[in-house]
Amino acid sequence: MKLRTVIFIIFAVLLFSGITKAQVSGYMGKRLMAKFDTYTNIYIPESFEISAHPFSIRKSAGIEYVAFRNVSVGASYYFCKSSFNSMDGVGTMNNKGISLGASVFSDDGLTPIGRFLRYEMIYYKSAYTIAIDDYNDMTAWAQNVKSIKTGDIGNVVFSLTFGQSAVLFDRVNLSYGFQLGYRLGYVIDNLSKPDGLSTPDQIKYDIHLRNMNHTLWGFHIGIGYLLF
Amino acid sequence: MKKSIFILSLIFVVLYSREITAQQIDLSHYTPLKSSGEMPEDISKHFFEIFQTRKDELKKAEPNLKGYSNEYALSSAYYLNQILKSGKLLFGDPLSKYVNTVADSLLRKHPDIRKSVRFYVIRVPIVNAFALDPGVILITTGLLAQIENEAQLAFILSHELVHIINKHSIDLYLTQQKLDKSKDDKGTSMIDSRIFKYHFRSREHESEADKLGVKMFLSGSPYDMNIINGIFDVLQFSHLPFDEKAGFIKSLETDFLHFPEKLILKDINPISMADDADDTLSTHPNIKNRRSYMNDYIKEFDNTGKKLFVQPADLFHKVRDLARFEVIHSQLLEHKYVEAAYNAYIMSEYIPNNPYLEKAFLRSIYGISKYKTHSLGSFLTSDYKKKEGYMHQAYYFFKNISKLEMNVLALRQAWLISKKYPDDVYLNTLCNDLVMDLKLQKIKLDDFQGIKGKLASDSVSTDTMTYPDSKYGRIKENSQKKKTVSKKFSDDKEYLAYALKDIVGDASFSKFFNSVKVVESQDDINISQNNIFKLKRLEIDTILVFNPYFIKLDERKKNTFRIMTSMEKETDITNKARNIADKLKMKTRFITSQNFSQGDVNQYNEFCLISDWLDEFYALNGNFSMPLYQYQYMKEIKNKYNTKYIDLIAFASIVRKKSFAEFMDLFVTSLIIIPIPYTLYMAFNPSYTSVYMNTLADLETGNILYSKRQFFNFNTRRDHVNIRLYDSFNTFRKTKK
Numbered sequence: 001m002k003l004r005t006v007i008f009i010i011f012a013v014l015l016f017s018g019i020t021k022a023q024v025s026g027y028m029g030k031r032l033m034a035k036f037d038t039y040t041n042i043y044i045p046e047s048f049e050i051s052a053h054p055f056s057i058r059k060s061a062g063i064e065y066v067a068f069r070n071v072s073v074g075a076s077y078y079f080c081k082s083s084f085n086s087m088d089g090v091g092t093m094n095n096k097g098i099s100l101g102a103s104v105f106s107d108d109g110l111t112p113i114g115r116f117l118r119y120e121m122i123y124y125k126s127a128y129t130i131a132i133d134d135y136n137d138m139t140a141w142a143q144n145v146k147s148i149k150t151g152d153i154g155n156v157v158f159s160l161t162f163g164q165s166a167v168l169f170d171r172v173n174l175s176y177g178f179q180l181g182y183r184l185g186y187v188i189d190n191l192s193k194p195d196g197l198s199t200p201d202q203i204k205y206d207i208h209l210r211n212m213n214h215t216l217w218g219f220h221i222g223i224g225y226l227l228f
Numbered sequence: 229m230k231k232s233i234f235i236l237s238l239i240f241v242v243l244y245s246r247e248i249t250a251q252q253i254d255l256s257h258y259t260p261l262k263s264s265g266e267m268p269e270d271i272s273k274h275f276f277e278i279f280q281t282r283k284d285e286l287k288k289a290e291p292n293l294k295g296y297s298n299e300y301a302l303s304s305a306y307y308l309n310q311i312l313k314s315g316k317l318l319f320g321d322p323l324s325k326y327v328n329t330v331a332d333s334l335l336r337k338h339p340d341i342r343k344s345v346r347f348y349v350i351r352v353p354i355v356n357a358f359a360l361d362p363g364v365i366l367i368t369t370g371l372l373a374q375i376e377n378e379a380q381l382a383f384i385l386s387h388e389l390v391h392i393i394n395k396h397s398i399d400l401y402l403t404q405q406k407l408d409k410s411k412d413d414k415g416t417s418m419i420d421s422r423i424f425k426y427h428f429r430s431r432e433h434e435s436e437a438d439k440l441g442v443k444m445f446l447s448g449s450p451y452d453m454n455i456i457n458g459i460f461d462v463l464q465f466s467h468l469p470f471d472e473k474a475g476f477i478k479s480l481e482t483d484f485l486h487f488p489e490k491l492i493l494k495d496i497n498p499i500s501m502a503d504d505a506d507d508t509l510s511t512h513p514n515i516k517n518r519r520s521y522m523n524d525y526i527k528e529f530d531n532t533g534k535k536l537f538v539q540p541a542d543l544f545h546k547v548r549d550l551a552r553f554e555v556i557h558s559q560l561l562e563h564k565y566v567e568a569a570y571n572a573y574i575m576s577e578y579i580p581n582n583p584y585l586e587k588a589f590l591r592s593i594y595g596i597s598k599y600k601t602h603s604l605g606s607f608l609t610s611d612y613k614k615k616e617g618y619m620h621q622a623y624y625f626f627k628n629i630s631k632l633e634m635n636v637l638a639l640r641q642a643w644l645i646s647k648k649y650p651d652d653v654y655l656n657t658l659c660n661d662l663v664m665d666l667k668l669q670k671i672k673l674d675d676f677q678g679i680k681g682k683l684a685s686d687s688v689s690t691d692t693m694t695y696p697d698s699k700y701g702r703i704k705e706n707s708q709k710k711k712t713v714s715k716k717f718s719d720d721k722e723y724l725a726y727a728l729k730d731i732v733g734d735a736s737f738s739k740f741f742n743s744v745k746v747v748e749s750q751d752d753i754n755i756s757q758n759n760i761f762k763l764k765r766l767e768i769d770t771i772l773v774f775n776p777y778f779i780k781l782d783e784r785k786k787n788t789f790r791i792m793t794s795m796e797k798e799t800d801i802t803n804k805a806r807n808i809a810d811k812l813k814m815k816t817r818f819i820t821s822q823n824f825s826q827g828d829v830n831q832y833n834e835f836c837l838i839s840d841w842l843d844e845f846y847a848l849n850g851n852f853s854m855p856l857y858q859y860q861y862m863k864e865i866k867n868k869y870n871t872k873y874i875d876l877i878a879f880a881s882i883v884r885k886k887s888f889a890e891f892m893d894l895f896v897t898s899l900i901i902i903p904i905p906y907t908l909y910m911a912f913n914p915s916y917t918s919v920y921m922n923t924l925a926d927l928e929t930g931n932i933l934y935s936k937r938q939f940f941n942f943n944t945r946r947d948h949v950n951i952r953l954y955d956s957f958n959t960f961r962k963t964k965k
Binding site: 025110113114 | 945947950951
């Protein structure tokens with residue numbers, strides 16, 4: 001993520017904090033939290049012969065700020081290494097992304113304690129690498145040549161996490177729950193399904209599918225530290 | 229030298245003597261009783277200490293309790309602790325001194341028992357006495373207010389002593405345990421037969437206490453035993469006021485103020501003489517039985533030379549009057565205004581022109597007027613049909629009088645009393661409030677016809693008398709009446725136009741009436757402040773935090789109430805609240821029963837004053853605001869702590885049994901593979917319901933400035949407690965500048 005984006009997010013958060021009322025107490029007066037979250041997903045592939053790794057653990061590091069009595073807003077940086085299936089084999093992809101989200105604590109909870117529902121919009125950039133079969137039609141016999149393809153593909157995921165959050169030792173925030181996600185545009189992608197060849201469109205489709213799968217659901221465990 | 233030592237000794241004896249004289253009781257300057265002297269260990273000891281001592285004692289001395297000694301020690305120590313530290317207990321005051329003097333006379337031949345049993349008076353208006361394990365006897369002010377002589381008190385003490393000496397509470401506890409284990413009788417009738425058995429055992433104890441009390445103590449004491457019928461009369465008619473006297477409503481009338489006939493009930497309910505009520509579900513035998521067996525029983529004892537009074541009789545009467553004043557005080561706090569007004573009237577017949585009684589009477593009718601003004605009069609008089617004797621008539625009167633009539637009546641009384649006691653600021657506040665209520669009803673001073681100095685019957689001009697019995701005469705007469713009689717009052721309330729005749733002519737009243745400015749009710753402001761979404765601080769500098777409370781219940785256990793956890797958590801919550809207040813740099817003063825261990829009697833009295841204030845506050849129940857009666861006795865607290873805001877904190881944590889629906893949810897969820905870890909966690913984790921309550925109120929008016937009641941389905945963990953307390957305190961405090 002570019003430094004410019006990080007500065008913008010921090011600026012936006014600080015600006016937001018300025019307009020919220022001081023009487024919002026957060027946890028014992030602490031309203032800003034640094035956090036590290038993980039989302040674990042098990043992907044059950046169509047075939048186990050040649051397949052991407054079934055586990056994916058998405059990790060995110062970010063900050064969260066208590067904006068209202070039962071709402072906190074935050075920004076996170078996501079990163080996750082994974083692999084994807086394609087016609088020619090398994091490719092690797094390195095997902096990096098940013099997210100903006102808001103956690104709404106239920107009526108009986110005061111941020112950051114109790115049951116919460118986190119709405120999050122994540123923008124991923126998947127940098128992929130895959131070795132594809134390249135055929136040379138100029139010769140009388142087709143010659144199978146492997147070539148490495150790389151590229152970046154963007155995904156936007158809307159994520160919903162529901163879970164519980166607690167504070168230990170007046171400083172450490174623990175949260176756990178379950179996450180559901182939907183990669184926006186998935187239905188549109190399926191309307192124009194590529195023909196199965198290793199074209200750039202097919203690779204894009206496979207990466208989108210993999211991203212769809214590993215963001216569809218996940219177990220969430222997070223740890224945070226209340227800064228000030 | 230010898231002389232000075234003698235004088236010093238005399239002073240010491242006078243100051244520290246447990247004896248009391250009639251001269252020491254000054255009813256003309258009565259203020260609610262306070263405790264004095266050294267704080268008894270029963271109050272100053274911490275709960276855990278009381279429990280530990282009791283547990284050790286029971287293990288050694290009570291083999292019958294076997295495996296129950298811990299549980300019994302815990303529950304008996306807890307309830308003793310709760311009652312003794314309720315803020316209602318008196319020590320070192322004239323009433324306690326008197327009761328202890330009677331106990332001294334009664335137990336002259338039993339010095340060991342006298343040493344081991346402590347006698348206290350508890351400020352409760354009901355007629356009762358209690359024996360609490362181990363060795364505490366409590367006499368209510370209600371009982372002291374109703375008894376007729378010292379010998380009757382001695383009988384009550386004898387009765388309670390038997391409960392302690394024969395360890396009836398342990399026996400009753402074991403009976404309960406035994407019945408709980410036996411399942412044979414369960415469900416044989418509409419009511420579990422074990423309840424009958426339990427009450428039967430309790431009645432056996434009561435009969436034993438009646439008889440053995442006479443045999444062991446009363447017969448060997450100087451007290452007359454022929455008081456049995458008298459004491460049972462006291463118990464039978466304990467629901468009635470101090471006396472039965474006609475003329476209560478008449479006492480409110482003047483030459484200019486006569487209430488219409490419709491307000492006066494002629495057919496009053498007779499006082500029920502039945503004393504043979506069905507006692508199968510009662511802990512005590514009925515009065516008829518008790519009278520019968522006791523009258524036979526006392527014949528076995530020689531009563532010659534026995535006396536009704538060992539102390540001077542006038543001391544007894546002074547003590548009883550003092551107890552009656554205390555009962556009136558309690559009734560005012562509990563908003564039992566009709567009882568308070570009638571009792572104050574009865575007492576003023578015996579002690580005329582007593583400032584306290586006059587003010588208490590006024591406060592009662594002021595309270596009724598306020599309830600009527602807010603259309604809540606039925607709260608005070610809902611069960612008037614069940615009342616007996618003259619109390620029925622009083623209830624009927626206050627039930628049927630309208631809010632305007634009550635307002636005028638209260639104002640009249642308030643003005644006259646405030647003129648009599650001009651230095652009393654509280655009376656002035658009441659007058660002000662009543663005039664404001666009247667003005668809000670669009671009533672002006674001119675509406676009171678009496679300002680012209682004439683009664684309605686005087687207002688027909690001589691002109692009309694020219695033809696008194698003719699059509700024209702009547703036309704002119706009616707026309708004249710319309711001019712003089714105010715249109716403000718409907719025909720049935722026309723009498724109100726003359727109700728203030730004797731005071732409207734007073735220039736100071738007119739000036740006062742006109743000077744009162746109508747201010748819109750504060751209630752609207754408070755409602756908006758109660759809104760939890762309103763992000764505005766209350767900007768309060770200092771608050772008093774009163775006795776934070778915690779209760780832990782576990783529905784899965786036989787003993788649902790978890791005493792030890794509750795008490796430990798209560799201490800913990802108090803400490804947490806202190807820390808959070810310090811962190812927020814708030815000025816907070818904690819008044820809690822935990823501070824009694826320091827033995828500070830002043831702090832104990834402050835606790836009692838606030839505890840009384842809470843009675844009145846809870847009786848008001850946030851229905852409306854008015855100058856609280858108890859506040860006038862709390863000026864010292866306000867000045868000492870420089871605040872008039874009180875914070876009440878309570879937590880409740882309930883561990884629930886999982887319901888069938890919850891189990892079914894878990895079962896269905898377990899069929900899906902993915903959430904299995906969550907399902908397992910939920911299956912083994914108990915279900916909780918916790919409640920957090922925090923109320924910030926104004927001591928002066930009872931206004932609720934902040935009220936929070938949050939339910940959450942978690943245990944009351946440290947973080948839950950901290951965040952809620954912090955959030956509340958953060959709302960109260962002043963913004964940093």
